[in-house]
Amino acid sequence: MDAVVVRDLVVERGRRRVLQHLDFSAPPGRVTGLLGPSGSGKSTLMRAVVGVQRVRSGKVTVLGEPAGSPGLRTRVGYVTQAPSVYADLTVRENARYFAALYGRGAPAADAAVADVGLADAAHQLVGNLSGGQRGRASLACALVGEPELLVLDEPTVGLDPVLRVELWERFAALAAAGATLLVSSHVMDEAARCDRLLLLRDGALLADTTPSRLRADGRSEDLEQAFLTLVRASEGAAA
Amino acid sequence: MTSPGMTAATAGRVLRQLRHDPRTIAMMVLVPSLLLGLLYLLWKDLPTPPGQTSTFDRIGLTMLGIFPFVVMFLVTSIAMLRERTSGTLERLLTTPLSRPALLFGYGCAFGLAAAVQALVTVGVATTVYDLEVAGSLALVVLIAVVDAILGVALGLLASAFASSEFQAVQFMPVIVLPQFFLCGLLVPREQMAGWLQAVSDVLPLTYAVDALQEVGRSTEPTGTMWADIAVVAGAAALALALAAGTLRRRTS
Numbered sequence: 001m002d003a004v005v006v007r008d009l010v011v012e013r014g015r016r017r018v019l020q021h022l023d024f025s026a027p028p029g030r031v032t033g034l035l036g037p038s039g040s041g042k043s044t045l046m047r048a049v050v051g052v053q054r055v056r057s058g059k060v061t062v063l064g065e066p067a068g069s070p071g072l073r074t075r076v077g078y079v080t081q082a083p084s085v086y087a088d089l090t091v092r093e094n095a096r097y098f099a100a101l102y103g104r105g106a107p108a109a110d111a112a113v114a115d116v117g118l119a120d121a122a123h124q125l126v127g128n129l130s131g132g133q134r135g136r137a138s139l140a141c142a143l144v145g146e147p148e149l150l151v152l153d154e155p156t157v158g159l160d161p162v163l164r165v166e167l168w169e170r171f172a173a174l175a176a177a178g179a180t181l182l183v184s185s186h187v188m189d190e191a192a193r194c195d196r197l198l199l200l201r202d203g204a205l206l207a208d209t210t211p212s213r214l215r216a217d218g219r220s221e222d223l224e225q226a227f228l229t230l231v232r233a234s235e236g237a238a239a
Numbered sequence: 240m241t242s243p244g245m246t247a248a249t250a251g252r253v254l255r256q257l258r259h260d261p262r263t264i265a266m267m268v269l270v271p272s273l274l275l276g277l278l279y280l281l282w283k284d285l286p287t288p289p290g291q292t293s294t295f296d297r298i299g300l301t302m303l304g305i306f307p308f309v310v311m312f313l314v315t316s317i318a319m320l321r322e323r324t325s326g327t328l329e330r331l332l333t334t335p336l337s338r339p340a341l342l343f344g345y346g347c348a349f350g351l352a353a354a355v356q357a358l359v360t361v362g363v364a365t366t367v368y369d370l371e372v373a374g375s376l377a378l379v380v381l382i383a384v385v386d387a388i389l390g391v392a393l394g395l396l397a398s399a400f401a402s403s404e405f406q407a408v409q410f411m412p413v414i415v416l417p418q419f420f421l422c423g424l425l426v427p428r429e430q431m432a433g434w435l436q437a438v439s440d441v442l443p444l445t446y447a448v449d450a451l452q453e454v455g456r457s458t459e460p461t462g463t464m465w466a467d468i469a470v471v472a473g474a475a476a477l478a479l480a481l482a483a484g485t486l487r488r489r490t491s
Contacts, residue, residue, distance in 0.1 A: 073333060
């Protein structure tokens with residue numbers, strides 16, 4: 001059974017149609033990458049999956065239940081693009097609070113902080129951290145619940161290359177342990193690290209593919225180049 | 240985890256946030272005592288007609304209920320607005336935390352802060368400023384805490400209608416001042432125009448002030464006082480329920 005199933009999803013914000021008749025499914029135990037330029041609807045789609053987005057029509061099913069069901073709140077972890085942690089608490093205090101909400105103890109919180117590489121900064125106020133560290137503090141607060149589905153909106157923005165690689169290795173390890181990850185990015189070189197790729201443009205799904213298939217379809221080893229080829233081909237078809 | 244556990248975790252988190260902000264704590268604890276001192280000096284040398292309560296005793300006692308209400312209203316409306324604008328509220332609503340547990344957590348945390356504030360203010364008022372209260376000082380503290388919780392509840396509710404800090408602070412005069420004007424302190428309620436008295440009847444601060452005046456007058460707790468406290472607590476519960484209704488899990 002797929003971890004996330006989206007059927008004919010339409011989302012409107014104001015008069016603008018942000019997502020138009022989206023269909024896809026994300027397999028369990030895999031990293032599914034959601035790629036597309038800024039403004040393509042990635043965040044809106046993720047909000048719909050965690051059940052905080054009001055939708056116009058369509059169906060979003062997560063782990064067999066309708067998105068946003070009370071039963072999913074312990075099973076789904078969500079990290080927004082802007083770090084949503086308390087700037088006036090330390091990293092550890094943030095992690096311990098979210099741990100308590102997920103019914104976990106302080107050791108789980110400390111482990112999550114260590115997992116994102118912030119053990120040395122655990123006693124610092126989040127407000128005093130760098131942007132990249134804040135993002136990781138926010139990630140720790142989702143990891144602490146050991147969710148079955150982890151929805152991560154641009155988790156690697158502002159991170160140095162070494163940390164980015166470490167985090168992607170961490171995502172792969174979580175998937176190997178059985179978790180499903182839905183990760184958005186606007187950096188195409190990160191697409192190579194995903195098992196599945198959803199390419200989003202102007203609220204519509206341009207391709208539901210894998211890195212190797214994208215390289216073949218776009219006739220380029222460079223994923224960015226392959227993506228561009230697909231975009232041009234679709235625009236040519238539309239014109 | 241059960242809801243009481245999450246309420247406690249949330250209250251603990253709010254208090255920890257406060258602990259990292261010592262200046263706010265200092266202001267919360269000391270400013271009411273200093274303002275009360277100003278009122279004390281204002282009336283100190285004015286004569287009191289024989290057989291009447293001195294103006295400071297009457298107004299100072301009332302202020303013990305108004306300070307926690309105003310301070311907690313402001314602090315809570317800003318704190319909740321920050322939850323909304325920083326994205327933490329949206330995140331919390333995706334966790335198992337229930338909306339009442341979140342709001343009660345805030346109520347407990349700021350209620351506790353109000354208790355500390357009230358203990359210090361009542362202590363200073365009765366020792367340094369010779370404020371005379373016929374009844375039990377513990378009841379004064381209790382009324383101050385219930386008042387603070389009313390402030391928290393209305394602050395949580397008001398924050399739903401503010402989309403910026405500028406708007407949030409301006410809700411303070413809108414919500415607080417009419418209640419202060421009509422509570423019976425400036426003009427006795429029985430001398431107000433009938434319709435103003437009717438408005439005063441439905442404003443919760445009126446009952447808080449009346450409860451404090453009951454404690455000020457009689458040595459034993461009166462039935463009126465308990466009824467007043469119940470009205471204030473009921474208004475706080477109603478405001479909390481309405482505030483829970485404004486927390487939407489799904490937004491556009």
